[in-house]
Amino acid sequence: MQRRAELLDAAIDLIGTQGLDALTHRAVAAGAGLPPASTSYYFRSKDELVDEALRRATELEIGRLRELRDALGEAAGDPDALVDAVAAWIEEQLHGAGRAACFAQYHLQLEAARRPELRDALVARAAATRALAEEVLERLGAPDPGQAALLLVCAVDGVRLEALASGHDAHLRGPELRALLARLLRSLLRDQA
Amino acid sequence: MQRRAELLDAAIDLIGTQGLDALTHRAVAAGAGLPPASTSYYFRSKDELVDEALRRATELEIGRLRELRDALGEAAGDPDALVDAVAAWIEEQLHGAGRAACFAQYHLQLEAARRPELRDALVARAAATRALAEEVLERLGAPDPGQAALLLVCAVDGVRLEALASGHDAHLRGPELRALLARLLRSLLRDQA
DNA sequence: GGAAGTCTTGGACAGTCGTCCAAGTCCTGA
DNA sequence: TCAGGACTTGGACGACTGTCCAAGACTTCC
Numbered sequence: 180m181q182r183r184a185e186l187l188d189a190a191i192d193l194i195g196t197q198g199l200d201a202l203t204h205r206a207v208a209a210g211a212g213l214p215p216a217s218t219s220y221y222f223r224s225k226d227e228l229v230d231e232a233l234r235r236a237t238e239l240e241i242g243r244l245r246e247l248r249d250a251l252g253e254a255a256g257d258p259d260a261l262v263d264a265v266a267a268w269i270e271e272q273l274h275g276a277g278r279a280a281c282f283a284q285y286h287l288q289l290e291a292a293r294r295p296e297l298r299d300a301l302v303a304r305a306a307a308t309r310a311l312a313e314e315v316l317e318r319l320g321a322p323d324p325g326q327a328a329l330l331l332v333c334a335v336d337g338v339r340l341e342a343l344a345s346g347h348d349a350h351l352r353g354p355e356l357r358a359l360l361a362r363l364l365r366s367l368l369r370d371q372a
Numbered sequence: 373m374q375r376r377a378e379l380l381d382a383a384i385d386l387i388g389t390q391g392l393d394a395l396t397h398r399a400v401a402a403g404a405g406l407p408p409a410s411t412s413y414y415f416r417s418k419d420e421l422v423d424e425a426l427r428r429a430t431e432l433e434i435g436r437l438r439e440l441r442d443a444l445g446e447a448a449g450d451p452d453a454l455v456d457a458v459a460a461w462i463e464e465q466l467h468g469a470g471r472a473a474c475f476a477q478y479h480l481q482l483e484a485a486r487r488p489e490l491r492d493a494l495v496a497r498a499a500a501t502r503a504l505a506e507e508v509l510e511r512l513g514a515p516d517p518g519q520a521a522l523l524l525v526c527a528v529d530g531v532r533l534e535a536l537a538s539g540h541d542a543h544l545r546g547p548e549l550r551a552l553l554a555r556l557l558r559s560l561l562r563d564q565a
Numbered sequence: 566g567g568a569a570g571t572c573t574t575g576g577a578c579a580g581t582c583g584t585c586c587a588a589g590t591c592c593t594g595a
Numbered sequence: 596t597c598a599g600g601a602c603t604t605g606g607a608c609g610a611c612t613g614t615c616c617a618a619g620a621c622t623t624c625c
Contacts, residue, residue, distance in 0.1 A: 182572095182573095196486075197486070198482070198483070198486060199392070199393065200392065200393055203611085203612065203613085204612080204613065204614085205611085205612085205613095213573095213574095214573075214574050214575075215574085215575085216573075216574050216575070216576085216615095217573075217574075218613095219613080219614060219615075220572075220573070220574085223614095224613080224614085225612090225613060225614090282482065282485070285478070285481075285482055285533075286482065287537075288478075288533055288534075288536070288537035289391070289475065289478055289479065289482075289536075289537070290391070291537045291538075291539075292475070292536045292537050292539065293389075293390070293391060295539060298537075298538070298539065301537055301538070305534075323555075326551070326552065326555055327555070329552065330527065330531075330552060330555060330556055330559075332530075332534075333527055333530035333531045333533075333534050334523065334526055334527035334530055334556075335530070336530040336533065336534070337525075337526035337527055337528070337529040337530030337531075337533070338523075338526045338530075340478075340481055340526075340529065340530070340533070341481075341498075341525075341526050341529070343481070343482075343485045344480075344481040344482070344484045344485050344491075344494055345484075345491070345494070346484075346485060346488060346491065358519070359519065359522065359523060362516075362519055362520070362523060362563060363523055363527075365563055366523075366559035366560055366562070366563040367559055369559070369562055369563060370555060370558055370559040370562060375602095375603095396581080396582065396583085397582080397583065397584085398581085398582085398583095406603095406604095407603075407604050407605075408604085408605085409585095409603075409604050409605070409606085410603075410604075411583095412583080412584060412585075413602075413603070413604085416584095417583080417584085418582090418583060418584090
């Protein structure tokens with residue numbers, strides 16, 4: 180099972196650096212430093228390889244989300260601290276170790292639109308993110324926290340994708356990113372249903 | 373030039389129905405009802421084919437945006453009419469003729485993250501969408517319409533992707549979609565900077 | 566110790582890919 | 596009318612793809 184996990188990590192890395200098209204049996208094996216036939220042995224078909232890589236990336240994202248929840252535990256109820264934490268979490272995914280899994284996550288969404296069998300992974304992530312968002316928003320006193328959470332998650336996903344696409348010279352970083360998130364949060368809190 | 377346009381339309385259609393991986397010379401030619409060698413004649417390389425297809429999809433999206441602007445012209449200043457128009461515009465992209473170009477747009481964003489030469493198309497679309505959003509938000513009296521427009525565009529992009537990935541049985545349609553957009557707009561308008 | 570099973574891997578297979586070319590068709594301008 | 600060019604296309608090429616197999620290495624249990 181060790182090699183299987185290594186192969187999946189190499190696959191996610193490949194998606195992040197070269198896109199889903201570059202995900203071939205041989206490239207994955209080479210990325211993991213293993214002989215070419217190893218991918219065929221651990222995965223019955225390419226679809227199985229792609230699916231499991233995307234699911235694994237989702238698990239990684241959910242794990243990172245738990246880290247964010249823990250980080251928020253200390254600073255709960257403080258909107259400024261919340262904005263800082265979310266901004267740091269986004270930038271870690273844009274320029275840090277979470278970049279590949281973040282790419283894979285968007286590829287998963289596009290794949291799931293055509294292949295319903297992938298949707299359970301999507302649903303799991305959506306549930307985790309929305310639960311965290313709702314918990315935070317409820318504690319801050321947002322009206323209709325469920326709806327606000329859905330909106331917050333979608334908006335953050337959109338902002339993250341925009342920043343991802345614009346590359347390193349993006350305007351969506353540092354102080355400007357924090358200002359944007361701050362306004363989003365402020366708006367969701369002050370809205371009266 | 374007629375055949376070239378037909379090939380690009382077939383390419384966009386292919387991206388929408390089978391994904392970017394399915395974009396091969398032969399499949400595009402077959403989709404356009406043309407002999408296999410025609411793709412090689414009109415596009416020097418596959419990259420050129422992919423790039424032009426993604427750019428063309430962006431033009432289509434910008435065109436549809438102009439239609440939205442015209443539709444809004446009548447009902448300007450009325451938030452309810454604005455929400456209805458945007459909701460109809462989103463659903464047309466999810467289930468109507470704009471679906472393929474919408475798919476292509478997200479693929480473009482992921483591609484542009486790794487290939488900066490594609491970013492000009494992204495910038496053009498971002499400018500067009502943000503200009504329209506800012507114009508509308510300013511007319512409705514939103515504080516800092518520029519920032520609000522960026523937020524609105526990112527949020528709508530996120531909502532659209534979420535709905536796209538969840539498929540036809542999505543919870544993000546009809547009345548619920550309108551309610552979500554209404555809250556987003558309300559929040560952005562009532563926020564006090 | 567040896568049988569039974571799993572793991573590992575080099576090599577092969579048919580199919581598809583991007584790309585190219587030479588021959589044929591069509592259109593234009595003198 | 597006819598030469599020159601652009602357009603069109605069937606077919607071919609090597610490279611790469613997913614998948615499979617047989618043989619060897621290793622592990623586990625009687």
